[in-house]
Amino acid sequence: MRWQQTKDWIEHRLPIFSFLDKELNKYPAPKNLNYMWNFGSLAGIILMIMIATGIFLAMHYTPHVDHAFNSVERIMRDVNYGWLIRYIHTNGASMFFIVVYLHIFRGLYYGSYKAPRELLWIMGVVILFLMMGTAFMGYVLPWGQMSFWGATVITNLFSAIPVIGDDIVTLLWGGFSVDNPTLNRFFVLHYLFPFLIVGLAGLHVIALHVHGSNNPTGVEKKTKKDTVPFHPYYTVKDLFGLGVFLIVFALFIFYAPNYLGHPDNYIPANPLVTPAHIVPEWYFLPFYAVLRAITFDIGIPFTDIVLIEAKFGGVLAMGGAVGILALLPWLDTHPVKSARYRPTFRKFFWFFVIDALVLGWVGGKPAEGVYIYIGQAATAYYFFHFLILLPYLSRNEQAMPLPASIDDAVQARKKYGAKK
Amino acid sequence: MSKDKKDSNSETSRRDFLNMTGSAVGAVGVAACAVPFIQSMNPAADTLALATIEVDISKLEAGQGMTVTWQGKPVFIKRRTAQEIKEARNVDLKDLPDPEKDEDRVQKEEWLVAIGICTHLGCVPLGQKPTDVHGDFNGYFCPCHGSHYDTSGRIRRGPAPKNLAVPPYEFVNNTTIKIG
Ligand code: HEM
Ligand code: FES
Numbered sequence: 092m093r094w095q096q097t098k099d100w101i102e103h104r105l106p107i108f109s110f111l112d113k114e115l116n117k118y119p120a121p122k123n124l125n126y127m128w129n130f131g132s133l134a135g136i137i138l139m140i141m142i143a144t145g146i147f148l149a150m151h152y153t154p155h156v157d158h159a160f161n162s163v164e165r166i167m168r169d170v171n172y173g174w175l176i177r178y179i180h181t182n183g184a185s186m187f188f189i190v191v192y193l194h195i196f197r198g199l200y201y202g203s204y205k206a207p208r209e210l211l212w213i214m215g216v217v218i219l220f221l222m223m224g225t226a227f228m229g230y231v232l233p234w235g236q237m238s239f240w241g242a243t244v245i246t247n248l249f250s251a252i253p254v255i256g257d258d259i260v261t262l263l264w265g266g267f268s269v270d271n272p273t274l275n276r277f278f279v280l281h282y283l284f285p286f287l288i289v290g291l292a293g294l295h296v297i298a299l300h301v302h303g304s305n306n307p308t309g310v311e312k313k314t315k316k317d318t319v320p321f322h323p324y325y326t327v328k329d330l331f332g333l334g335v336f337l338i339v340f341a342l343f344i345f346y347a348p349n350y351l352g353h354p355d356n357y358i359p360a361n362p363l364v365t366p367a368h369i370v371p372e373w374y375f376l377p378f379y380a381v382l383r384a385i386t387f388d389i390g391i392p393f394t395d396i397v398l399i400e401a402k403f404g405g406v407l408a409m410g411g412a413v414g415i416l417a418l419l420p421w422l423d424t425h426p427v428k429s430a431r432y433r434p435t436f437r438k439f440f441w442f443f444v445i446d447a448l449v450l451g452w453v454g455g456k457p458a459e460g461v462y463i464y465i466g467q468a469a470t471a472y473y474f475f476h477f478l479i480l481l482p483y484l485s486r487n488e489q490a491m492p493l494p495a496s497i498d499d500a501v502q503a504r505k506k507y508g509a510k511k
Numbered sequence: 512m513s514k515d516k517k518d519s520n521s522e523t524s525r526r527d528f529l530n531m532t533g534s535a536v537g538a539v540g541v542a543a544c545a546v547p548f549i550q551s552m553n554p555a556a557d558t559l560a561l562a563t564i565e566v567d568i569s570k571l572e573a574g575q576g577m578t579v580t581w582q583g584k585p586v587f588i589k590r591r592t593a594q595e596i597k598e599a600r601n602v603d604l605k606d607l608p609d610p611e612k613d614e615d616r617v618q619k620e621e622w623l624v625a626i627g628i629c630t631h632l633g634c635v636p637l638g639q640k641p642t643d644v645h646g647d648f649n650g651y652f653c654p655c656h657g658s659h660y661d662t663s664g665r666i667r668r669g670p671a672p673k674n675l676a677v678p679p680y681e682f683v684n685n686t687t688i689k690i691g
Contacts, residue, residue: 240634240655243632243633243634244632244633244634244655246633247631247632247633248632250633261553261554262549262552262553263552264554265552265553265554265555265558266554266558266582266583267554267558267582267583267584268582268583268584268628269583270583272554272555272558276552362580362583362584362585362635363578363580363585363627363635364635365634365635365653365654365655367654368654369634369655383656386670400672401670401672402631402632402670402672458656458657459657
C-alpha cells in the first residue's frame, strides 16, 4: 500500500490529516508576533515533559508514609537515571510556572483577555488553579519536612471557612491530621490533575483557533496581508525558543538542581516537629504574602462585631488574588487592547510587575517587623490595580491612534527602522 | 414574542414541566450517588478505631513535659510548676483573645493536657522542653507565624484565633491518663 492511499483511507474515516493541516500548517497567524508569543507552546511542551517524567517516577515511587521518602531517595541513588528523571520533574515544575507567569503577563500587557478572547482567558485561569493544585500535591509526595508541613498549613487554610471548615479539613485528610490517607489521595490526584490540564489546554487552543492569536498591536487581523501561515514561520520560531529554553532548563538540572528547592525537604517528615521557617515553593510566594497580609479581623467599625476573622480574610484574599484574573475582561474595558498604544496603562503595568515581585520577595521573609507592612502595602496595591485603577483608566485614558491594520504597523516600523 | 408565549401557555408548558421535574429528579439522583464517594474520603473505621490511648505519666517531674501521638496529632502533657500554675490563674479574662479560665481547661491543676497544634494553621508550637523557646507568656511559641500561648495553652498574641484545644481525657489512676 502506498502512503497516500493509506492516508486517504484514514482521512475518509477520521479527518485527522486535514485537521492538522488546517490548525498547524496553514493556520494564519498575525505576522508581527514577538517572542512573548513563544510561551504558550512552551507551556504545552513542559506539560508533556512533566507527564512523561512523572509516569516514570511513579513506576518507582511508593505512596506510603513509611516508604515515600525512601522510595524517592532510591530513585535518586539506585534507579538507573532516576536522579535525572527526578531533577527534570522537580525543576520542570519551576520552569512550568516561570513560563506560565510570563505567558500571563504577556496577556496582561497586550490585552489578550479582551473580546473575543474572554473564555480563552478564563480557561487559562482555571488551568493556573489546577497547576497550583498539582504542584502543591506533588511537593507533598517526597514526604520531607517541607512536604508535610506545607501540606499541614495549606490544608488547614480550609479550616478558616466558617461553620463547615473543620469538617472539610477532616474530609481532605481522611483522618485527623495529614497522614497516610492524605498522602495516598494526593498521589492519585497528582497523577490525575495533569490530564485534566491536558483537556483544558485542548479547549484553550480550540478557543484560540476560533479567532486566532492576539498580536503586539492588539488590532485584529483583517486581510491576508496581516498574516503568515503558522508553518514554517512560527513552528521555526517556537522551536528556536524551545532551544533557548532547554539550555536554561538544563543549566538548572545539571548545575543547580536544588537551587530552587528547600534543603529541609531532604529531612524525612516528622509530625511532631515543625521546621523553624515554613516557606512554600518560590512560585507560590506572592500568594503566600497576600495570605499573610491579612493580620486583622474585618468587622463593623467601632463595634466588636467581627464579620470576617483574620484567618478567613487571608484565605479569601489569597484565593481572590488568583481568581480576580478571571474578572479582568470586565474590569479593564478600555477599547484599546495593547499597552503599546496606552501610555498610562503601560506605566501602571510595570508598577504592577514590580508589585508582584515585591510580594514574591516578602512572601519568602518571616512574617515580622517591617515585612508585615510591606506585604500589606503590596497586597493593597495589587487589588487597587485591578479594582480601581483599571476601571478608572478604562473610562479616562486617552489612547494613542491605532494603526489601520497589522500590516500598516509593520510597514511603519520598517520605514522607521530604515530611516534610523 | 407573543406567539411564543401563547405556545408555552398551551402544549409546550406541559413538556417544560416534565423536562424540569425530570431534570430535578435526575440531579437529586446524581447528588445521592456522590454521597458514598465523598464519604469514602472521610476517616475510615480503622482510623477512627485508633481513637483512644493510655499514657503513663509517672516519670514526669514538675516542669517536664511529654508529647504523645493521638489520632496522628501531637498531644502535649505537661506537669506544671507552682509558678506556672500561678501565672495561668492570675490572668484577667479581659486580656484573653479567647477567654477561658485555667480551671476549665485542666482537670488537675498540675497537669496541662492540650493538643499541640497551633490553632492558626496547624504547626506544632515550641515549649514542651525546658530548653525550648516559650514565647512572651512563658508557655508555648509557634514559630510558623509567631503565635504566643501562655502556661495554660491559651492564645495571647499572634494570628492564632483560639486556645490550644483540650482533648477528651480522664485520669485512670494517679499515674495514667486515657486520652480519647
Ligand atoms: C502539571 C504537571 C505536573 C507538575 C506541575 C508536577 C509537579 C511536581 C512537583 C513540584 C513534585 C515534587 C518534586 C520534588 O520536590 O521532589 C512532583 C513529584 C512527583 N510527581 Fe509530579 N507534577 C506533574 C505531573 C506529574 C504526573 C503526570 C505524574 C504521573 C504519575 C507525576 C508523578 C510524580 C511523582 C511520582 C512524584 C514524587 C517523586 C518526587 O518527589 O520526585 N507528576 N511533581
Ligand atoms: S501555624 Fe502557628 S502561627 Fe501560624
